[in-house]
Amino acid sequence: MPQLHSTENCFVPISEIIAVEETEFNKKQRNIGRWQKMAKLHAFTVYYVKKARNHRWRCSDATFWCEDEHLCNQWTQALKELLEMQKSRPKQLLVYINPYGGKRQGKRIYEQKVAPLFSLASISTDVVITEHANHAKDNLFEVNIYKYDGVVCVGGDGMFSEVMHGLIGRMQKDSGIDQNNPKASLVQCNIRIGIIPAGSTDCICYSTVGISDPVTSALHIILGDCQPLDVSSVHHNNTFLKYSVSLLGYGFYGDILKDSEKKRWMGPMRYDYSGFKTFLSHHYYEGTIAYQPAKHTHGSPRDKERCRTGCYICKQSEKQLAEQSKERGLKHEEGEEEWKVIKGKFLAINAVSMSCACPRSPKGLSPAAHLADGSADLILVRKCSRFDFLRYLVRHTNQDDQFDFPFVDVYRVKCFQFTSKLSEDNESNVMDIGKKRFGQFCRDHPACCCSIVNSTWNCDGETLDSSAVEVRVHCQLMKLFARGIEEDCKDEAAHSQSSIEQLL
Numbered sequence: 001m002p003q004l005h006s007t008e009n010c011f012v013p014i015s016e017i018i019a020v021e022e023t024e025f026n027k028k029q030r031n032i033g034r035w036q037k038m039a040k041l042h043a044f045t046v047y048y049v050k051k052a053r054n055h056r057w058r059c060s061d062a063t064f065w066c067e068d069e070h071l072c073n074q075w076t077q078a079l080k081e082l083l084e085m086q087k088s089r090p091k092q093l094l095v096y097i098n099p100y101g102g103k104r105q106g107k108r109i110y111e112q113k114v115a116p117l118f119s120l121a122s123i124s125t126d127v128v129i130t131e132h133a134n135h136a137k138d139n140l141f142e143v144n145i146y147k148y149d150g151v152v153c154v155g156g157d158g159m160f161s162e163v164m165h166g167l168i169g170r171m172q173k174d175s176g177i178d179q180n181n182p183k184a185s186l187v188q189c190n191i192r193i194g195i196i197p198a199g200s201t202d203c204i205c206y207s208t209v210g211i212s213d214p215v216t217s218a219l220h221i222i223l224g225d226c227q228p229l230d231v232s233s234v235h236h237n238n239t240f241l242k243y244s245v246s247l248l249g250y251g252f253y254g255d256i257l258k259d260s261e262k263k264r265w266m267g268p269m270r271y272d273y274s275g276f277k278t279f280l281s282h283h284y285y286e287g288t289i290a291y292q293p294a295k296h297t298h299g300s301p302r303d304k305e306r307c308r309t310g311c312y313i314c315k316q317s318e319k320q321l322a323e324q325s326k327e328r329g330l331k332h333e334e335g336e337e338e339w340k341v342i343k344g345k346f347l348a349i350n351a352v353s354m355s356c357a358c359p360r361s362p363k364g365l366s367p368a369a370h371l372a373d374g375s376a377d378l379i380l381v382r383k384c385s386r387f388d389f390l391r392y393l394v395r396h397t398n399q400d401d402q403f404d405f406p407f408v409d410v411y412r413v414k415c416f417q418f419t420s421k422l423s424e425d426n427e428s429n430v431m432d433i434g435k436k437r438f439g440q441f442c443r444d445h446p447a448c449c450c451s452i453v454n455s456t457w458n459c460d461g462e463t464l465d466s467s468a469v470e471v472r473v474h475c476q477l478m479k480l481f482a483r484g485i486e487e488d489c490k491d492e493a494a495h496s497q498s499s500i501e502q503l504l
């Protein structure tokens, strides 16, 4: 009876096999003293995902061999057929590389770490190295996107934002939807985006995979993972400004971004420099926020439960979304629902449609936010002392609850509007003041830190031109090659039904 041998005793679900290849096998047989004639061996290698600590994935391999050529061929054939049956895996990808993002390593990372894995998994790629900002976005309006199973961006959150705007914008254009209408029901984008992190913050990758690591992300793309994602649309006076998936921040994060743009040459360090400077400036801004609570979702921003792979709350929202689209044509109740209004002086107004976890803050700005529940968490940090604001910031880096302060409020919302007091008071006056230098203080109280100019909105790392905005969350508008953050469970794979071991 011919037997199959292997270099490793491993247990791998079919869904985690990257590729199967026929191999040349030279088993060095140690013989005691005399030369021994060896029968020709036939072999194949199985490349599979090995899960390491902290959500890191690596490509590992195991070689199987036997003397019977027919048996060996039967095995390779059977495994390849099983891989062919994994229908969610991409075969053709469009790749955009930003050579200047983060530490300017995008091209090297792609060529050395990602391209060899794509080629091993028989994925064909069209690669575009961007030559200027908006190159990827504009290109997505021109190419035949429908021939691809996905679009990959190599860069940071800014590069992802470009690709997302290109894809969502293209989908709306092709469906005749006017993006300037803040109430429009946008068409979902089913072409998945893969993120190979090579930027400064990489918040979207970290929050959807659990780590910012190019090889891990490449493997999620190869396995054909799919993670739906909420997208917020931002409008001003019936004009579309931008989409956001991570942070929409006014005050603290807007000011950091504005200052850091001038320091791009510093690379990722610019955020630490500008963060420190902005913290010391301690500006607060007056304005009015009106929001509609997200009543459709069961979670709350103060939950202890986190959004993890297969999240129940996101699944419920997905069901609701499917029901809604069945009933399309029936009137949206949004307009009839009650608006809550809050006026005040704020150091920061942050709206996050995901946790915004990143290496700087592994639990993120709102640890219990969901990736795909159709809501955003609106965090209001009111005027407080520098010391209290520092305590608030530090809690982003430890286990303490950052919402447990009397000057911090958090609401789960489906839409909101913001108007600064300055623009409410006197539009023309704002124009005059705006011409003066940024950061001027109230003349009556030079030490009070209330700013007589507006802050800027930070929209996923890019500034918006308007301070008055209207924001609406679009549930699961797009999809990523990811699966959300997996619960830490070492023997997960051991419960899979379809494993090589079972086949053996």
Ligand SMILES: Nc1ncnc2c1ncn2[C@@H]1O[C@H](COP(=O)(O)OP(=O)(O)OP(=O)(O)O)[C@@H](O)[C@H]1O
Binding pocket: 097, 098, 099, 100, 101, 102, 103, 129, 130, 131, 132, 133, 134, 135, 154, 155, 156, 157, 158, 159, 160, 162, 198, 199, 200, 201, 202, 203, 461
């Ligand atoms: N070839 C290019 N030259 C100049 N800018 C580019 C080019 N390609 C893309 N960009 C722009 O660079 C901006 C920043 O890119 P990216 O997000 O990759 O890096 P980052 O800003 O360092 O990272 P993060 O967004 O994570 O902070 C993007 O908004 C994108 O529009």
Ligand SMILES: CCCCCCCCCCCCC/C=C/[C@@H](O)[C@H](CO)NC(=O)CCCCC
Binding pocket: 156, 157, 158, 200, 201, 202, 203, 246, 247, 253, 256, 257, 271, 272, 275, 356, 358, 360, 361, 364, 365, 393, 394, 396, 397, 458, 459, 460, 461, 462
């Ligand atoms: C004394 C220690 C205090 C430490 C406080 C740490 C708090 C860190 C929270 C980080 C939140 C990041 C939110 C993500 C925003 C991204 O969409 C955006 C684009 O990449 N990045 C920034 O705007 C860059 C924003 C950079 C912020 C530092």
Ligand SMILES: [Ca+2]
Binding pocket: 230, 352, 353, 354, 369, 370, 371, 372, 373, 374, 375, 376
């Ligand atoms: Ca959400």
